Amino acid sequence: VKRLIANLTVTFLVVTACWNIWRYFQNVADLLPRSSEGIVVQEDRYRSVRDLLKVMGYPKGPIGFITNRDLKAEPYSAEETAQWGRAQYVMVPWIMIRNGRGLDGPPVSGDAPFVIGDFWDGVPAKVPSNLVKVLDTGQGVILFRRTSQ
Amino acid sequence: VTGSALFGLAAALSVALLFGYAITTTLLPRSLPRHFSWAFAPGAGLGFCSLLFFLFRRPMFTVESGLTVIALWHLYRRKREETAVEASLRPHALGLVLCGAIGLAFAASALAVDRMPHGSWDAWAIWNTHARFLFRDGSDWRDDIQYSYHSDYPLLTSALTARFWRYAGQEVPDAGALPGIVLALSGVAIVALTLSELRAASTGVLFALLLLGTPFYLWHAGSQYADGPLSFFILSTIALLCLYTEHNSDRRLLVLAGFTAGCAGWTKNEGALFIVACCVALLLPVGRAQSKVVERFVAFSAGLVFPLATIILFKVTIFGRNDLIHFQSDTIAKILDLGRHRMIVASYVTKFVSFGEWTVSPFLPLLLLIGVRGINRQVMRSFGWVTGTIVVGLLLMGYYFVYLVTPIDLQVHLNTSLDRLFLQVWPSMILLAGLVCGNEAERKNARA
Numbered sequence: 001v002k003r004l005i006a007n008l009t010v011t012f013l014v015v016t017a018c019w020n021i022w023r024y025f026q027n028v029a030d031l032l033p034r035s036s037e038g039i040v041v042q043e044d045r046y047r048s049v050r051d052l053l054k055v056m057g058y059p060k061g062p063i064g065f066i067t068n069r070d071l072k073a074e075p076y077s078a079e080e081t082a083q084w085g086r087a088q089y090v091m092v093p094w095i096m097i098r099n100g101r102g103l104d105g106p107p108v109s110g111d112a113p114f115v116i117g118d119f120w121d122g123v124p125a126k127v128p129s130n131l132v133k134v135l136d137t138g139q140g141v142i143l144f145r146r147t148s149q
Numbered sequence: 150v151t152g153s154a155l156f157g158l159a160a161a162l163s164v165a166l167l168f169g170y171a172i173t174t175t176l177l178p179r180s181l182p183r184h185f186s187w188a189f190a191p192g193a194g195l196g197f198c199s200l201l202f203f204l205f206r207r208p209m210f211t212v213e214s215g216l217t218v219i220a221l222w223h224l225y226r227r228k229r230e231e232t233a234v235e236a237s238l239r240p241h242a243l244g245l246v247l248c249g250a251i252g253l254a255f256a257a258s259a260l261a262v263d264r265m266p267h268g269s270w271d272a273w274a275i276w277n278t279h280a281r282f283l284f285r286d287g288s289d290w291r292d293d294i295q296y297s298y299h300s301d302y303p304l305l306t307s308a309l310t311a312r313f314w315r316y317a318g319q320e321v322p323d324a325g326a327l328p329g330i331v332l333a334l335s336g337v338a339i340v341a342l343t344l345s346e347l348r349a350a351s352t353g354v355l356f357a358l359l360l361l362g363t364p365f366y367l368w369h370a371g372s373q374y375a376d377g378p379l380s381f382f383i384l385s386t387i388a389l390l391c392l393y394t395e396h397n398s399d400r401r402l403l404v405l406a407g408f409t410a411g412c413a414g415w416t417k418n419e420g421a422l423f424i425v426a427c428c429v430a431l432l433l434p435v436g437r438a439q440s441k442v443v444e445r446f447v448a449f450s451a452g453l454v455f456p457l458a459t460i461i462l463f464k465v466t467i468f469g470r471n472d473l474i475h476f477q478s479d480t481i482a483k484i485l486d487l488g489r490h491r492m493i494v495a496s497y498v499t500k501f502v503s504f505g506e507w508t509v510s511p512f513l514p515l516l517l518l519i520g521v522r523g524i525n526r527q528v529m530r531s532f533g534w535v536t537g538t539i540v541v542g543l544l545l546m547g548y549y550f551v552y553l554v555t556p557i558d559l560q561v562h563l564n565t566s567l568d569r570l571f572l573q574v575w576p577s578m579i580l581l582a583g584l585v586c587g588n589e590a591e592r593k594n595a596r597a
Binding site: 002005006009010012013014016017018019020021022023024025027028029031032033034037039040060085086088089092093095097102103104105106108 | 243246249250253254256257260261263264265266267273274277278281282285286287289290293295296297298299300351355358359361362363364367368469470507508509511514515517518521522
């Protein structure tokens with residue numbers, strides 16, 4: 001009887017393992033297609049900004065990061081922070097700074113010559129006067145040059 | 150992805166496997182079947198290449214080319230001297246099921262990577278951001294990486310991803326998942342082979358299927374997090390300790406165990422705790438058999454020294470701050486807070502019960518199987534099993550303490566990380582359960 005129970009249990013475990021792998025496969029197949037994945041989309045939104053910065057002779061260094069919340073002087077929500085993190089990922093090796101700091105680490109000294117506005121929730125009607133638009137990607141990402149005004 | 154990039158990725162993987170195979174054939178005794186060399190080779194090779202990439206970033210191709218020649222010459226010489234008897238491949242019905250399951254698991258992982266080429270949250274926010282600094286930022290990466298999340302995290306997975314990109318000549322985001330998938334499947338092979346060698350082929354295949362049939366394990370094969378690779382290195386170290394005890398007391402096994410433990414430390418900060426746990430567990434019986442303990446510890450340290458020196462070099466030269474230490478406050482008050490203890494214990498229980506993301510949980514039938522087959526008390530007293538269990542226990546206790554004093558909101562910290570910490574020890578727990586399952590008579594019958 002013990003042997004029978006052991007064999008049945010082994011059979012059950014094998015079937016269970018295979019079923020779990022099959023269900024996992026099905027769950028993965030239900031994921032969004034690659035072209036809709038968040039970071040893939042973000043890469044597309046920022047690509048032309050990266051290319052232009054290289055052409056303009058600024059292949060690395062600090063870059064300001066602003067969103068609509070910054071323009072309204074409101075604190076960041078979790079979504080803004082996530083967007084900042086995504087922007088940093090796609091923009092490496094540039095350092096995306098906000099209020100003089102990167103995502104982590106010590107303060108970044110001096111003003112960044114360029115600022116990226118990520119207005120995924122709507123392009124604002126007005127931006128600070130010291131920001132001159134250099135490139136509007138048409139996807140809610142705008143590259144500004146900071147002026148001394 | 151261009152054809153030349155694919156060729157580059159294949160070359161990167163092949164070179165890593167060559168190094169790994171050269172290391173494992175040298176350090177594994179010839180009495181072990183050759184399959185073991187292949188099972189441990191990806192981990193040893195990828196770990197070694199990651200260390201090389203950090204130490205020799207620019208002349209990486211020169212260094213790897215030179216080492217490739219040396220490895221090929223070494224393997225050619227060994228082949229000529231080879232006298233070891235080839236182990237016959239014993240076909241087993243369950244083995245065929247395992248092969249099919251591996252194929253399906255690989256297809257599922259590849260599909261997951263295709264859908265999320267940059268990986269899940271921590272993958273792009275931490276590991277792949279670091280890989281991009283290594284690949285894109287020239288010599289300035291050491292200064293700039295500190296502005297990314299968790300710049301103090303070790304670089305095994307990030308360096309491997311950057312190395313793959315160097316070989317490919319371009320950034321192929323999906324390549325970041327290659328080490329995770331290879332190591333996850335190697336982990337399954339290690340469980341199968343170790344249990345087949347030390348117990349019975351059917352036990353090996355069954356427990357390997359149990360590991361492979363854990364959806365959470367499969368997810369982290371391709372998620373590009375570092376928890377999957379870390380679980381591989383923890384498993385490898387414990388498997389090698391068990392082989393040393395039960396198969397062959399060749400100290401080279403301990404040298405390889407030291408190297409895989411070091412690679413664990415080079416993968417995640419939790420790996421440093423694992424190294425400490427291994428050292429403590431190895432030194433514990435010092436009062437009873439001092440010379441034996443010293444012998445073992447010296448062999449283990451010999452394998453550990455190269456990765457450990459690299460970790461120290463990284464920690465000294467990269468000034469990334471550790472959040473858990475930097476923001477630490479009210480430590481004593483937190484330790485004495487019973488509410489925190491209750492919350493952690495409750496999370497340990499609930500997360501362990503819900504662990505795995507199984508459609509059908511194998512826990513109860515597994516317990517039933519162990520109950521029917523019995524527990525081998527002799528194994529429970531063996532050095533390898535006891536050491537492995539102590540190491541896993543110390544790790545779980547260490548994680549408990551980190552939660553206790555964490556400066557992050559405790560519930561948030563538990564919710565976002567505890568299941569991954571369980572994942573790190575899950576393959577080892579499966580191996581240890583497989584080793585202890587079945588009495589001595591069954592073991593002899595099965596092997597006969």
